[in-house]
Amino acid sequence: xNAQLQMTPLDARVASFIRKPRQVLIDGQxxxxxxxxxxxxxxxxxxxxxxxxxxxxxxxxxxxxxxARRAFDSGPWxxxxxxxxxxxIWKIGDLILQNLEELAQLESLDNGKPxxxxxxxxxxxxxxxxxYMAGWATKLEGNTIGLSVPYTPDAQYHAFTxxxxxxxxxxxxxxxxxxxxxxxxxxxxxxxxxxxxLKVAEETPLSGLxxxxxxxxxxxxxxxxxxxxxxxxxxxxxxAAHPQVDKVAFTGSTEVGKLIVKAASNDLKKVTLELGGxxxxxxxxxxxxxxxxxxxxxxxxxNHGQCCCAGSRLFAEExxxxxxxxxxxxxxxxxxxxxxxxxxxxxxxxxxTEQLDRVCGFLDSGQAEGAETVVxxxxxxxxxxFVEPTVLAGTNPQMKVEAExxxxxxxxxxxxxxxxxxxxxxxxxxxxxxxxxxxxDIKKAHRTAAELKAxxxxxxxxxxFDAAMPFGGYKESGWGREMGEEALELYTEVKAVCAQI
Ligand code: ADP
Numbered sequence: 001x002n003a004q005l006q007m008t009p010l011d012a013r014v015a016s017f018i019r020k021p022r023q024v025l026i027d028g029q030x031x032x033x034x035x036x037x038x039x040x041x042x043x044x045x046x047x048x049x050x051x052x053x054x055x056x057x058x059x060x061x062x063x064x065x066x067x068a069r070r071a072f073d074s075g076p077w078x079x080x081x082x083x084x085x086x087x088x089i090w091k092i093g094d095l096i097l098q099n100l101e102e103l104a105q106l107e108s109l110d111n112g113k114p115x116x117x118x119x120x121x122x123x124x125x126x127x128x129x130x131x132y133m134a135g136w137a138t139k140l141e142g143n144t145i146g147l148s149v150p151y152t153p154d155a156q157y158h159a160f161t162x163x164x165x166x167x168x169x170x171x172x173x174x175x176x177x178x179x180x181x182x183x184x185x186x187x188x189x190x191x192x193x194x195x196x197x198l199k200v201a202e203e204t205p206l207s208g209l210x211x212x213x214x215x216x217x218x219x220x221x222x223x224x225x226x227x228x229x230x231x232x233x234x235x236x237x238x239x240a241a242h243p244q245v246d247k248v249a250f251t252g253s254t255e256v257g258k259l260i261v262k263a264a265s266n267d268l269k270k271v272t273l274e275l276g277g278x279x280x281x282x283x284x285x286x287x288x289x290x291x292x293x294x295x296x297x298x299x300x301x302x303n304h305g306q307c308c309c310a311g312s313r314l315f316a317e318e319x320x321x322x323x324x325x326x327x328x329x330x331x332x333x334x335x336x337x338x339x340x341x342x343x344x345x346x347x348x349x350x351x352x353t354e355q356l357d358r359v360c361g362f363l364d365s366g367q368a369e370g371a372e373t374v375v376x377x378x379x380x381x382x383x384x385x386f387v388e389p390t391v392l393a394g395t396n397p398q399m400k401v402e403a404e405x406x407x408x409x410x411x412x413x414x415x416x417x418x419x420x421x422x423x424x425x426x427x428x429x430x431x432x433x434x435x436x437x438x439x440x441d442i443k444k445a446h447r448t449a450a451e452l453k454a455x456x457x458x459x460x461x462x463x464x465f466d467a468a469m470p471f472g473g474y475k476e477s478g479w480g481r482e483m484g485e486e487a488l489e490l491y492t493e494v495k496a497v498c499a500q501i
Contacts, residue, residue: 007341008115014105017210018051024060024229025212027067028222033230034059041205044112044349045339045384051110053205056230058238061197064226065244068168068195071223078165078193086137089190091218092211093130096123096183099214103207107179108340110206112348112385113303115341125465126183126211129483132467133187136488140192147498158499163492165193166270167246170239172260173208174252175201175351176306176407181251182208184482186215186225187467189249192491197226197245199236203351205229232256243267247491250274251308254405254431254476272480272490274308274472276405277433280426281311281462282448284419284439285319291460292438293327296411299436299462301335301389304347305409306355308477309434311462312406314413315422321415325393328413329375332389337380349385350408356385359408366392366401371412397428405431419448427453432474436462455481 021038023030032038037055042048054060071077077085096103103126104118113122142161149155169189173181182198189196200208212227228235236256240248240263247270250260254275264271281299283292299311316324338345350356356379363377376390387408395402395412402412416422426435435454439445449457455473458464465471465483472481480490 021052053229067223090134096127129183175203178204179207188487273478281436285317287438297331300411433477
């Protein structure tokens, strides 16, 4: 924690990027908020102000949506050949890799995540998403359909489907993977020919703004991508409800997801949602325990537990329960907590004082409701937003710590006797984003995977993401999928064309 002296020296481009108030991108121009208002961006490991950005409100939303509308209706983007579009999107991926160190530092500084994680995961995954999606630009195809219309038995038809871009898309993203969430959203939208107004999270606006510069450098025409910084109620809400927006794509809390649905219901915009989770992670008694224990620790402590798919409900078969609890607790104790920019850090701070209060509130409620704290359970220090990696035992589904999404480094562990007993408990959640199973029995692995109500099931691994693999949730974890071919469908309308020949 006292690692000030060992910090990664700030890249000169990062230092210059944060030095002056950052403007937002509307119609190819960098502009201040129309009100002139700005707000502070904080370093979560110290609470100190590191930058200022524009506080966009409804007037800025109107300008950004109008630009995206013009770019979609009459700009070159929709008319460009798929190959040209694909090359620009590929170049965005290349530019992300060329600026990897700068983006990783911005992400670590702004969000608090360990610099090594930003370098190895966030930035390369974001680049890969654009590279993957670029290939699809030339491969979005419809079908030809043979008709058998009963009341025109002698007619001949040529019927086919076209996949057309849905139009202007509002994209609202959270703070836990700021660059990567921007990539997950922008990749399929741009590939299908949509235009975008992206609102980045107020806690972590920096990497999204830098990404917008790289998109311009890659050759994205003006208005195709507009990026706003601002708060949920004053910027996100008018964007989600805007009558000129055709679709809203949102990642964030289930609570705000429900508000987005209401906002979009006025004119029945298309909506996709990637929301919260309380994912079960299951260790069977025949698992490779070293692998499973390390994997269970990673499932919850990666990104400080600030993952919608965090394996926050750990289930261990009775005969190995004590060993799993002790092993995960040992991992938790060994995690080096510190500033993201300290290269030794394995777990950084939570993102904000609100998240710190929220997670500490859950820890207090766990204690009050009788959960046993095996390890952790407290704030670390009194500067920055650090919390100890925490393992809780003796919980039940009525306790808030087991029922609700904590979004911090806190896992509950429970024993189970058999998979018959386990599955109802594992599925006992309003969420259904992800799940994990650790076993060497291939039949049990696949049977369990099939029974779990979750959008992703990892077997003998966790937190494996790939641009080609769809991600999204059952139940209150969301609507639709990100990444993979599935994401592209959700940015297109299908038009059936029927010609009599
Ligand atoms: P978290 O709880 O993880 O901070 P939120 O769901 O509150 O996540 O925020 C995710 C994103 O949604 C952020 O960009 C935030 O500004 C935005 N947001 C928050 N409230 C609203 C709202 N009422 N309408 C639209 N966007 C919102």
